[in-house]
Amino acid sequence: VNPMDKNTFHRCIRDGDLVIVYERHDNMKPIKVNKESELQNRFGVFKHAEWIGKPFGSKVFSNRGGFVYLLAPTPELWTLVLSHRTQILYLADISLVIMYLEIVPGCLVLESGTGSGSLTTSLARAVAPVGHVYTFDFHEQRATSAREEFELTGLSSLVTVNVRDIQGEGFPSEFCGRADSVFLDLPQPWLAIPSVANMLKQDGVMCSFSPCIEQVQRTCETLKSKFTDIRTFEILLRAYEIREARMGSGHNNGASGPLPCKRRQLSPGEATKESQESLHPSVMAKPCSEAKGHTGYLTFARLRCY
Numbered sequence: 446v447n448p449m450d451k452n453t454f455h456r457c458i459r460d461g462d463l464v465i466v467y468e469r470h471d472n473m474k475p476i477k478v479n480k481e482s483e484l485q486n487r488f489g490v491f492k493h494a495e496w497i498g499k500p501f502g503s504k505v506f507s508n509r510g511g512f513v514y515l516l517a518p519t520p521e522l523w524t525l526v527l528s529h530r531t532q533i534l535y536l537a538d539i540s541l542v543i544m545y546l547e548i549v550p551g552c553l554v555l556e557s558g559t560g561s562g563s564l565t566t567s568l569a570r571a572v573a574p575v576g577h578v579y580t581f582d583f584h585e586q587r588a589t590s591a592r593e594e595f596e597l598t599g600l601s602s603l604v605t606v607n608v609r610d611i612q613g614e615g616f617p618s619e620f621c622g623r624a625d626s627v628f629l630d631l632p633q634p635w636l637a638i639p640s641v642a643n644m645l646k647q648d649g650v651m652c653s654f655s656p657c658i659e660q661v662q663r664t665c666e667t668l669k670s671k672f673t674d675i676r677t678f679e680i681l682l683r684a685y686e687i688r689e690a691r692m693g694s695g696h697n698n699g700a701s702g703p704l705p706c707k708r709r710q711l712s713p714g715e716a717t718k719e720s721q722e723s724l725h726p727s728v729m730a731k732p733c734s735e736a737k738g739h740t741g742y743l744t745f746a747r748l749r750c751y
């Protein structure tokens with residue numbers, strides 16, 4: 446059973462499954478269900494045996510009446526709970542990568558470096574059930590940990606992790622002309638670009654993630670000789686604070702809709718029952734002062750056809 450499979454949502458939790466235990470949006474952790482085991486947290490003791498047979502998404506209770514939710518381990522949640530051995534890609538960047546690399550079921554994708562496997566997990570789901578992701582990292586221990594985690598998340602049939610210096614040696618020649626897309630998250634990606642051009646099928650697409658604009662400039666310079674449609678994106682997330690406010694109607698003569706009641710400057714005497722009733726609740730949104738900052742630049746390019 447592949448726990449990242451969408452069918453997971455339609456079945457019940459079994460002994461040995463990976464679940465994401467959700468306390469709050471900022472407090473989740475992955476746990477492998479073991480019928481002999483217990484989870485202890487500030488809400489009390491939860492027996493795993495009581496989770497077995499319940500659908501993913503269930504609310505389960507502790508001996509003290511506290512509760513957590515048991516969620517299916519999607520790639521989205523995995524990215525939020527995985528152990529960080531390196532910097533990782535987050536969902537805003539990951540979504541753009543998968544869309545602009547045109548990854549669909551059946552694709553053959555090459556990736557380097559593997560890092561903590563955050564992107565790889567989403568790549569694997571995108572190529573399932575018959576495609577494959579070959580991911581390379583020159584750090585032996587990181588490759589081993591990533592391999593173990595793909596076993597845990599049920600993705601090992603879709604992902605192969607290899608140890609290789611991609612900047613120094615390029616991708617293995619067995620993939621020449623076979624890759625639908627290639628993704629690089631390397632410190633000097635321009636060194637790997639000649640190899641990427643050899644690996645891609647005609648019309649194949651590559652993407653390189655770099656935190657610094659100087660790295661992007663150098664990558665783009667190298668891309669020019671064999672690639673076309675070179676485009677760099679930076680994704681900046683902007684969260685909004687949402688709140689409900691009482692709005693007056695029909696008093697402001699403005700084209701932009703009713704104003705919030707405080708701007709109508711009602712005196713206390715004016716706030717009669719009648720005027721209260723003419724105010725209606727509305728949802729207001731304003732950008733959060735604390736916006737998420739820069740992660741990196743994503744440069745996409747398509748292999749030029751001759």
Ligand code: SAM
Nearest residue numbers: 534558560561562563564582583584610611612
């Ligand atoms: N994208 C990954 C994720 O979402 O989890 C994170 C990648 S991490 C920032 C960069 C990785 O590249 C590191 O694990 C590092 O060991 C690997 N790396 C650096 N130079 C390399 C090279 N020449 N060949 C292969 N891997 C390399």
